[in-house]
Amino acid sequence: MNLLVTGAAGFIGSAYVRALLAADAPDAPRITVLDKLTYAGTxxxxxxxxxxLGFVRGDIADAGLVDKLMADADQVVHFAAESHVDRSIDAAGEFVRTNVVGTQTLLDAALRHGVGPFVHISTDEVYGSIESGSWPETHPLAPNSPYSASKASADLLALAHHRTHGLDVRVTRCSNNYGPHQFPEKVVPLFVTNLLDGLRVPLYGDGRNVRDWLHVDDHCRGIELVRAKGRPGEVYNIGGGTELSNRDLTGLLLQACGAGWDRVDHVPDRKGHDLRYSVDWSKARDELGYRPRRDFTTALAETIAWYRDHRAWWQPLKQRGAR
Incomplete structure (x- = not known):
């Protein structure tokens, strides 16, 4: 079986590919990675x-290239996306081009060549913000940033291809990921690498914003369950089960890195900053047997240790991605 994986030179996609390649079963798929190698991919x-493993450097919005690759594919797992909220606030155009037009290009090619399942990787941010409780997959989408709006648009396009054309599309919506190999613009690796370098860290507003934390290994396990056992046309939330305010997370990272609150800069809050995310992942649990396995305290300590031990990996990326 030939599996096309987009965006797999990035954080989550590469973790997924490494996991599949490590499981060397007789029916293990051959994987082709399509990645543009933007600042966040390596x-x-x-x-x-x-x-x-095969690698092709290219753009998911390149219709000719996508058509050629899709002709040889049996299934698709689509990670490729612009994903940093702050960058989307500064300049939304590339987010629309990659996340919306790129996804549409992939869907059209998959339809032409009869490829499926097509697993589209999305985010809990498409739901907006929730004061209490957790979102089920049926909750209306109410994105608040250009990034989440572009992902919501891609979700709707993917599901429309199922409803209109019968394409076997399956959508996953995950909570905040953490783990090794995450580009150091996201909060955990940004704070850890800054603290390791003796630098300061920026905390938005009063730090009350709450996120559910999901280790990347658990996320990849959930994605594979959706690919193997999910139902066409369905959405599956994938959560981690550990909710923390940004202030509480900052305290944990400071303590682990031997730093104090004097290293924190309280910066003006992000525009349109969602207060709280929380997904109800009982559907994935009940239908697919998904449960997060990684203990947050242990896995966070392992993640911090990985960045401490892999300075040669993140230093060049941090210089390349500086804005």
Whole structure:
């Protein structure tokens, strides 16, 4: 079986590919990665040279290239996206081009070539903000940032291809991921690498914003369950079960890095900053047997240790991605 994985030189996609390549079963898929290698993607995330891995550098909005690759694919897992909220606030155009037009290009090619399942990786941010309780998959979408609006648009396009054309589309919506190989503009690696370098860290507003934290390994396990056992046309939330305010997370990272609150800059809040995210992942649990396995305290400590031990990985990326 030939599996096309988009955006797999990035954080979550590369973790997914590494997990599939490590499981060397007789029916293990051959994987083709399509990645543009933007500032957030690097081939150092992938075991280049593995006999079941092929890599193509290219844009998911390149219709000719996508059509050529889709002709040889049996299934698709689509990670490729612009994903940093702050960048989307500054300039939304690239988010629309990649997340909306790029997804549409992939869907059209998958339809032409009869490819499926097509697993579209989305985010809990499409739901907006929730004061209490947790979102089920049926909750109306109410995105508040250009990033989440572009992802919501892609979700709707993907589901429309199922409802209109019968394409086997399956959508996942995850909570905040953390773990090794995450580009150091996101909060956990940004704070850890800054603190390791003796620098300060920026905390938005009063730090009351709450997120549910999901280790990337648990997320990838959930995605694979959706690919293997999910139902066409369905959405599956994938959560981690650990809700923390940004202030509480900052305290944990400071303590782990031997730093105090004097290293924190309280900066003006992000525009349109969602107060709280929380997904109800009981559907994935009941239908697919999904449960997060990683203990947050242990996994966060392991993540911090990974960045401490892999300075040669993140230092060049941090310089390349500086805005």
């Amino acid at each position: 081939l150092t995330n992938l075991p280049v040279g593995h006999p079941r």
